[in-house]
Amino acid sequence: MMDKLLKTNIKIVTRLLFEGIVKPTELVNLSLKKIAEEKHFNAFITVTSKEAKFLAEKCEKRYLEKKPVSDLDGVPIAIKDNFCTENIKTTCASKMLENFVPAYNATVCQRLLDAGAVLVGKTNLDQFAMGSATIDSSHGPTKNIWKFDNENFYIAGGSSGGSAVAVATGTCFAAIGSDTGGSTRNPASYCGLVGLKPTYGLVSRLGLIPLVNSMDVPGILARTVDDVVSVLNVIAGYDEKDSTSRSKPFRKIRLPPASKMSIKGLKIGIPVEYNCEYLSQEVADTWNDIATMLKNEGAIVKQVSMPNTEYSIVCYSILNQCEVASNMARYDGIEYGFRADEDSSTEKLYATNRKIGFNEVVKSRILCGNYFLLTRNYDKYFTKALKTRRLISNDFDNVWDEVSLLLTPTTLTEAPLYKDYLQKANHYKLNEDYCTQAANMAGIPAVSVPIKLSKNGLPLSVQLMGKNLSEPVLLAVAKYIENIVKFPHFQYET
Amino acid sequence: MVLENSYKSLTKFRILYRRLSQVSNKVKWESVVGLEVHAQINSESKLFSRASTKFSSPVNTNVALFDCSIPGTLPILNKRCVEAGVLTALTLNCRINPVSHFDRKHYFYADLPMGYQITQQRAPLANDGYLEFQVFTPGFHKTPYTKKVKIKQLQLEQDSGKSLHDENRSLVDLNRAGVPLMELVFDPDLKDGEEAAALVKELVSILQRINTCSCKMEEGALRVDANISIHKASEPLGIRTEIKNIGSVRGVAGAVAYEIKRQIKLKEAGKPVLNETRAWDAVTKSTVAMRDKEVQQDYRYMPETNLPPLHIAIGPITVGCVNADKLKASIPELPEQTRRRLRDDKGLTLEQSIILVNDAPLLKIFEEIVNSRKINCKMVANFLINEVNTLLNKNEMESDDIEHPQYIGDILELLEKEEINRNTAKVLLEEIFSGNQKSPSEIVNEKKLFQINDDDELKKLCEDVIKELEKAVRDYKSGKTKAFKALLGAVVSKSNNRANMRKCAGILKDMLDNK
Known part of the structure; x- marks a missing residue:
């Protein structure tokens, strides 16, 4: 019964809490025990046992009075370690911030805490969220739970791989990720989870340590769409402390039971340009199957064209590196962060701090970004990339005249083996965001939905x-x- | 052989060149001066955070998480600063941009915690303004003249922190980091230090009136950079040097004048002027080269995407952070208008109007005096500009140190009514400035300083003097008119400085001529 409890969903578990069948402290202890058992997947950088127990006790009082503060009261959640948490280490999986303890909570964290959610830990990521595998972490790689073999594991995807594995293993019901080019949807796809990238500005970025300010959004990973909605309802909405957050009031989303929904007449587009060179046959087939299924259910499914799609990834890469170069400039080791034992000059101190504090990926992006921003290169790269971004955004604006939603793959393949990924790192790094980054360029919402297992026994997903x-x-x-698809959660061999 | 030839031709060229330059040496050097002014916006909190801007707070106490670049923090634009920027731009006849943007300017420095400064590079808040002002430095110019300088742009930006260096370590104070600044870029339309100083003075007086900047240069609230070059008429502009962070109005005049002289001296000696940044040393009264920027900095400007475009409501555009039309309606009387009013309504001279407008506290005293009583305005202006200023200088006081401005009015009223004479007026002013809290009439009563206006009393005084100074009387009668002054002087001292000397002069003359 107890192990099953963690495998249920938020609605069920909060009902059990409300009816007093399970106590919040029991639930949190269960979650902490599970985290300890699943340690080998390396999902967490910091486990916040003490804080979690403290929060659970307060929660217990509320439930005793039958006065939970929200639909998330007492629910164990995890947060990616690039969101600031007051008095809790926030490392960005980097040496630079290995001892950084913020004095404030990210708005997302604060809203979750205010809603009574219980933070059980901070999850692993690629350093400063730069990556799509969760292997470039100062805390070591996170391992996929599917087809797990400690010596020869599959990658979890990233950069929110820690959050994905935390949810997939059942240590918590939902986790917060961040999504700049697919960092929430990519691991959701590889780990068989629902991964939502909300509309830019719908969820506050305050306290999310930035990668690309104009594209970053907090993302949500959960096993079911309903659980994603429960979390979104708590974290979404205007934040006066984030000037890019949308001031329009957010209306909580209430989804009817699936059996009472109809998609008759709903226009769904299949953008032909997403059928790209490196798309695996199995993913293509899955995409096709879902399109056919939706059509059979009464939707109007049609092919659409988004002609600038092919330029998107290179343009994304330039903009990403430029903003990274700028955003990383503050890490000089003066006010906070890693400080080397170097006192020959201020310049030397900066250089040494940054040389030791950042990994190769971060450093190469800083160098590239600064190169693109040089006066002599600015128009050739940065201005051009901005213009291309506008074209990509226009592609979406135009397509909404024809259809309400787009259906595409999330990732091009199933999760690769760690050793294969290392061998073909460049190939993966260049292509893994192909289907996901355009949504960030345009600011639109996107969700990855797990469909089934591949022949190899790994999750396959589609994106809306x-x-x-x-x-x-x-x-x-x-x-x-x-x-309809009833994805087989937890049916992996461990 | 080839070498020899080219050497010869080079020599020939040199001779020719020398002749040419000797000829052109007779043409006068022309100097070109442009200013950039950083004015700290009068606001309680910083440009993008809630930290206080209070001056002289303890080190690192006015620092929000954003100001020390804590990861994940975001800028929130201070509306008051936008208001101040728009108001200033409108007052300086600028065109407000309905949409402006913020940019990041990157460079590494210990007192720049984010590694970039948020400024407005691509689209500033306002462009294309101008400032018209009077140039008049008594003692330097015989008569005032009007000057008009174009304003290229006005932008909002953050200040940096402050590095403090001692022998073996450097410390950083971030109180100033993120303090709101308006950067005003003027076209190089000026020709010398006095014009530059006059521009700054006029700007100070405008900004103080619209209350967008305290202009306390001693607190760094207004900092001036000057670009200076020299060339000869019909020749292209020369290489310019930049003098950074000049901290006083007289400093501006001094620094620019020094730099022009220095450049002329270099050129006359056949040496080049280097494109460099220099600093004004107020003690040695000279400019000195600042530490070389080793290489040309590329600031790698980039849009600040954490801040949406800044919209200003103006004309038909009704939605914006602030409404420019409403702000425009709130602009008070400006210095140029005051000067005109002082001349047209109060009958002051152009010089008087310029001097009073340049000294806001003194102007305030003037207005208080002339608006609350019937009195000769010109006399008031004269007394303030001459007697009051002289005494302020002597006492090392500033015009806003004056405690009871109305007492000055009282003194002047007594003077105008001939109840005291000019000398007593000065004595009373000294009394007040040295802290006497009593009113002038009280002091006059107490110390019996009333002017003697009674004809009989005056006659008696004069008679006594004539009796006592027989020799002077004889001299006067024998045609030595100088002796009359000596006799008058004697009346002054005999009356203890109280005699109405206008009357005495007549009485004495009558007595002597009729004797």
Whole structure:
């Protein structure tokens, strides 16, 4: 019964808490025990046992009075270690911030805490969220739970791989990731989870340690669409402390039971340009199967064209590196962060701190970004990339005249083996974001939905994208698909 | 052989060149001066954070998480600063940009915690303004003249922190980091230090009136950079040097004048002027080269995507962070308008109007005096500009140190009504400045300083003097008119400085001529 409890969903577990069948402290202890048992996957950088127990006790009092503060009261959650948490280490999986303890909570964290959610730990990521595998971490790689073999494991995807594995193993019900080019959807796809990238500005970025300010959004990973909705309802909405957050009031999303939904007449587009060179046959087939299924269910499924798709990834890469170069400039080891034993000059101190504090990926992006921003290169790279970004965004604007949603793959393949990934790192790094980054360039919401297992026994997923603030319909259709495909959560061998 | 030839031709060229330059040496050097002013916006909190901007707070106490670049913190634009920027731009006749942007300017320095400064490079808040002002330095110019300088742009930006160095370590104070600044870029339309100083003075007086900057240069609230070059008429502009962070109005005049002289001296000696940044040393009264920037900095400007474009409501555009039209309606009387009013309504001279407007506290005293009583305005202006200023200088006081401005009015009223004479007026002023809290009439009563206006009393005084100074009377009668002054002087001292000397002069003359 107790192990099963962690495998249920938020609605069930909060009902059990409300009815007093399970106590919040029991639930949190269960979660902490599970984290200890699943330690070998390396999902967590910091486990916040003490804080979690303290929060659970306060929660218990609320439930005794039958006065939970929200639909998330007492629910164990995990947060990616690039969100600031007051008095809890926030490392970005880097040497630079290995001892950084923020004095404030990210808005996302604060809203979760205010809603009574219990933070059980901070999860692993690629250093400063730069990566799509969760292997470039000062805390070591996170391992996929599917087809797990400690010596020859599959990657979890990334950069929110820690959050994905934390949810997939059942240590918590949902986890917060971040999504700049696919960092939430990619590990969701590899680990068989629902991964939501909300509309840019719907969820506050305050306290999310930035990668690309104009693209970053906090993301949500959970096993079911309903659980994603429960979390989104708590964290979404205007934040006066984030000038890029949307001031329009957020209306909580209520999804009807899947059996009562209909998608008759819903126009869904299949962008032909997403059928790219490196798309695996199995993913292509899955994509096709879902399109056919939606059509059979009454949706109008049609091919659409988004002609600038092929330029998107290189343009994303330039913009990403430019903003990284700028955002990383503050890490000089003066006010906080890693400080080397070097006092010959201020310049030397900076150089040494940054040389030791950052990994190769971070350093190469800083160098490239600064190169693109040089006066002599600015127009050739940065201005051009900005213009291309506008074209890509226009592609989406145009396509919404024809269809309400887009259906695409999330990742091009199933999760690769760690050793294969290392061998073909460049190939993966260049292509893994192919289907996901365009949504960040345009700011639109996107969700990855797990469909089935591949022949090899690894999750396969599809992605839905919609226009700005279309989360209600996007998540409704995700739930509709979820209900039909019935993805086999937890059916992996360990 | 080839070498020899080319050497010869080079020599020939040199001779020719020398002749040419000797000829052109007779043409006068022309100097070109442009200013950039950083004015700290009068606001309680910083440009992007809630930290206080209070001056002289303990080190590192006015620092929000954002100001020390804590990861994940975000800038929130201070509306008051936008208001101040727009108001200043409108006052300086600028065109407000309905949409402006913020950019990051990157460079590494210990007192720049984020590694970049947030400024407005691509699209500043406002462009294309101008400032018209009077140039008049008594003692330097015989008469005032009007000057008009174009303003290229006005932008909002953050200040950096402050590095403190001692022998073997450097410390950083971030109180100033993120303090709001307006950067004003003027076209190089000026020709010398006095014009530059006059521009700064006028700017100070405008910004103080619209209350967008305290202009306390001693607190660094207004800092001036000057670009200076020299060339000869019909020749292209020369290489310019930049003098950074000049901290006083007289400093601006001094630094620019020094730099022009220095450049002329270099050129006359056949040496080049280097494109460099120099600093004004107020003690040695000279400019000195600052530490070389080893290589040309590339600031790698980039949009600050954490801040959406800044919209200003103006004309038909009604949605914006602030409304420019409403701000425009709130602009008070400006210095140029005051000067005109002082001349047209109060009958002051152009010089008087310039001097009073340049000294805001003194102007305030003037207005208080002339608006609350019927009095000769010109006399008031004269007394303030001459007697009051002289005494302020002597006492090392500033015009805003004056405690009871109305007492000055009282003194002047007594003077105008001939109840005291000019000398007593000065005595009373000294009394007040040295802290006497009593009113002038009280002091006059107490010390019996009333002017003697009674004809009989005056006659008696004069008679006594004539009796006592027989020799002077004889001299006067024998045609030595100088002796009359001596006799008058005697009346002054005999009356203890109280005699109405206008009357005495007549009485004495009558007595002597009729004797």
